[in-house]
Amino acid sequence: MIEVKNLTKSYGPVLAVDNVSFRVEAGEIVGFLGPNGAGKSTTLRILTCYQPATKGSARVAGFDVFTQSMEVRRRIGYLPEGNPLYPEMRVREYLNFRGKLRGMDRPGRESAIKRVTDRCWLGDFVERPIGQLSKGMRQRVGLADALLHDPEVVVLDEPTIGLDPNQIRETRRLISELAKRHTIILSSHILPEVEAVCERMIIIAGGKIRASGSIGQIRDRIKGASRLIAEVRGPKQEVESAISGIGGVRRVEGKAVDGWNRLRIDGSEGKDVREEIAALCARRNWGLRELRLEVGSLEEFFTQITAEAATGA
Ligand SMILES: Nc1ncnc2c1ncn2[C@@H]1O[C@H](COP(=O)(O)OP(=O)(O)OP(=O)(O)O)[C@@H](O)[C@H]1O
Ligand SMILES: [Mg+2]
Missing domain, CATH: 3.30.70.1340 (MTH889-like domain)
Structure with a gap:
């Protein structure tokens, strides 16, 4: 579903992503784990067509992120780091606006908004201004937005950062629910997060992949190094x-x-x-x-x- 080959991104002299290759199969939920500055967000921004790479290739559902970005955007939902929202807009208004941007017609938008607000447990909050919502709730608005066009692949950049323990638990539960219908790649700098929701992890640091495999495989590798x-x-x-x-x-x-x-x-x-x-x-x-x-x-x-x-x- 996702195929990344020899991806490299430099910002001037800074090599943010250094020859990274990996695959994510349809239906998988994969964690991209790494410390601050590892290159997680950069990789995810390239996958979601928000930024070009310096070298290498990336394909989503068979489409090239550079030359077929419209096709890729149609199939991918993205919750960016920091999740920028419009605080003065109401939840329904915001999602409606986002649906218009994606070229959805009115009946399409209405049914999509109903679907995503149900799925993200936002039903009671659709008429509330975003600025009045808690961080956890705003994160759900971001998720709802990412799911609006019912994408095959969902990319979540640090989905639980800044949330309290209860909100973290709820967001993780929500992500696990989403995993039943979507291929998911999420980034995190904390191991328990990835352990809690992902089947497989890719550990990245200093722009390079350092280890990858199922949680069990990584545990076996540690046993070998005991x-x-x-x-x-x-x-x-x-x-x-x-x-x-x-x-x-x-x-x-x-x-x-x-x-x-x-x-x-x-x-x-x-x-x-x-x-x-x-x-x-x-x-x-x-x-x-x-x-x-x-x-x-x-x-x-x-x-x-x-x-x-x-x-x-
Ligand atoms: N727009 C930019 N211009 C210059 N350098 C950048 C830019 N964005 C990222 N970098 C640099 O690229 C490297 C990787 O950054 P990136 O944001 O991808 O890391 P990250 O793994 O998402 O980290 P974090 O956990 O802090 O979000 C860092 O050294 C960062 O300073
Ligand atoms: Mg980041």
Whole structure:
């Protein structure tokens, strides 16, 4: 449904998006996760035809965003960052105005407004001026606008930013509802958001994709990058070099505490060396009082990836 290939965008010397490629299949709900300045909004603006790319291509429902932008706009609904609205307009008036801009006729607009205000739980508020609505409610007006022409693809840039916990929960529930009928791509800089609503995530930092996959796949990847914590009694040098010699051990870092070596052992992905370490200690007659697999959290993984990006790794 969405196909992005080698997309690059620079603003003068700033490389905001650096050779990004990804696909989103019809019916998927994908989270675009990354810290501030990662290039999320820039990518989404290109996908929604609000900005041209410097290089690369993007297609939505088979149409090219540069050369067939009218076709793309017809099939995509976009909730931009900051969600600009007209505060003096009433909700119905605003949606009617937006429908006119999209070339919808009056009966089409009326039924569309009914549909989107029902779907976004705005029914009781259609006659209220937008300026009098809470932030959460305004966000729903933005969503209703994005859905007015019943697009196949919905693009949401930070849909819950600035909302209180209740509004966040409601907006997430609404997005999950929408996912039943639309292909959705949403951006966020917070992991729990993406975990809560998306099936798959693409982690972007420093303009580049750093990881992508289902939440489960990313968890497996973290498991592969887990480490062992061990406490072994024996001569420090000997203990460390013997453990380093075990196949699959990448690095051993130790410090002596009360005659015990407290070790942090990094392995290569997917190999569990606990049994070999226990056997080694038994053979050498070294005491072993702890041997524990420490699996990092998704949160740590995200922090690590974005820190690597910040240092230019
Ligand atoms: N119009 C612009 N002119 C110049 N530089 C820009 C412009 N828009 C974005 N940038 C730069 O491009 C980079 C990516 O910005 P972008 O807004 O895409 O990030 P983001 O991931 O959406 O961040 P945030 O989480 O803060 O919204 C940043 O370094 C930003 O300063
Ligand atoms: Mg942004």
